[in-house]
Amino acid sequence: MKDPYEILGVARTADEAAIRAAYRKLAKKHHPDVNPDKPDAAVRFGEISAANELLSDKDKRARFDRGEIDAEGHEIHQQRQYYRDTPGQERYDPAGGFSQEDLESFFAQQFGQAGRRSDWGATGRVRPGRDMQYSLTVSFVDAAGGTTRRLSLPDGKTLDVRIPPGTEDGHVLRLRGQGGPGFNGAPAGDALIEITVAPDPRFHRDGDDIITDIPVSLKEAVLGTSLEVPTIHGPVKVSVPAGSGTGTRLRLRGKGIRHGHQFVQLQVVLPPGDEPELAAFLKTWTPKGTVNPRETV
């Protein structure tokens, strides 16, 4: 990332109010939703937001000024979906959508009487139906295992949508011939269904593998235990071998998406509060091995 002061156009000595004012001015100018015609507005706005995030946080700004942190790592957070890129804006159309009457008056105004729709029909021109856009949100588990969903269309019809196993967030399914009707013998358009996969705090996806973080107590990690772990195929018993640590990965074969696996990553959690007996024991304890855990640091 470029220098955040440069991005916001403020002096390095600028106070909080000046930074806020500069940010608001630039945000109004470059917000992607007020610039639907400029694809690069999202990048610019992301830079502005990241610069503001860094400089409006007293602590972060001081550390940046001292050179303790750089501007990197503050730019990823703007990977969000903007209004301009979201389907379904017709809902907010002030005229309530594009009706035939609108189309007629639009053409009458723009192109004179010759543009009236009734004249189009008379020409008998072949016009394919238009593609219709829909969106559908499914749970992480349903997207991973595949499912069928019924979509109610605005015209009252329903459409059964088969969501194949392993469907990723943002994937667009095309159902041929399920869109708008064609005119004068032309084929119907397609239905385009964008799938949103709702995140699930229990699972992360890595290709066809599923990663799950499972906390275990210190005692469980040292002595080993048996746990029930959620998988996309339902809960599964897992035995944690004695002497496991944070980062130990247990593989649940075939419990991922399609032929993938699930990996359980253990996170050792120390007991909360005072544990004087544990502390007393550790003081007198000499480990058998002499491994330096920071060897690679």
Add this chain to the structure above:
Amino acid sequence: MMRVTAVIALFPDLSESELVGWVERGWVRAEGGPPDWVFQEIDVARVRLIHDFRHSMAVSEETMPLVLSLLDQVYALRGQMRLIARAVEGQPEDVRTAILAAIRG
């Protein structure tokens, strides 16, 4: 499809009463009714946008209806332009050429 609690959880500084206020003023057209409002994807995107306007850019509450009205007109016109462009695209080559020539004056 999300409910009020799920939507406010997306923002560190958005209260339920503020969000419901936006719905009641018609800025966000959630479905259902109080207190079980249901937000579709487009409504959530709009909440994000209004949140940006109100919280990041400090657009005043009185100015918001004007901003949203102009914004919706721009998006509606863009949608209509897209439909017309698609209709033109479906025409034979000579018709497309004639339309382009007419637009260019």
